[in-house]
Amino acid sequence: MRFYTQQHQYYCGIDLHARKMYVCIFYNLGKIVLHKNIKTDPQIFFELMFPYLEGVVVGVECVFCWYQASLKLRPDRLAR
Numbered sequence: 144m145r146f147y148t149q150q151h152q153y154y155c156g157i158d159l160h161a162r163k164m165y166v167c168i169f170y171n172l173g174k175i176v177l178h179k180n181i182k183t184d185p186q187i188f189f190e191l192m193f194p195y196l197e198g199v200v201v202g203v204e205c206v207f208c209w210y211q212a213s214l215k216l217r218p219d220r221l222a223r
Contacts, residue, residue: 152170153168154168163181
């Protein structure tokens with residue numbers, strides 16, 4: 144098994160549900176920069192993430208919905 148060891152400027156954790164998602168973004172030294180419970184909407188999520196896109200890695204906790212989030216954050220889809 145290969146382990147991912149790259150460091151990032153920001154880390155984002157998402158607790159994803161059908162209607163709501165809890166988003167937490169923190170700086171690599173542990174300082175929380177955003178805690179927000181939002182509607183599960185790709186546009187709202189993108190607006191929250193936009194300032195951090197260059198240096199963020201995202202982890203999603205969900206049984207079934209993580210695939211939708213990964214599709215929305217693909218670099219080739221961000222320009223749409």
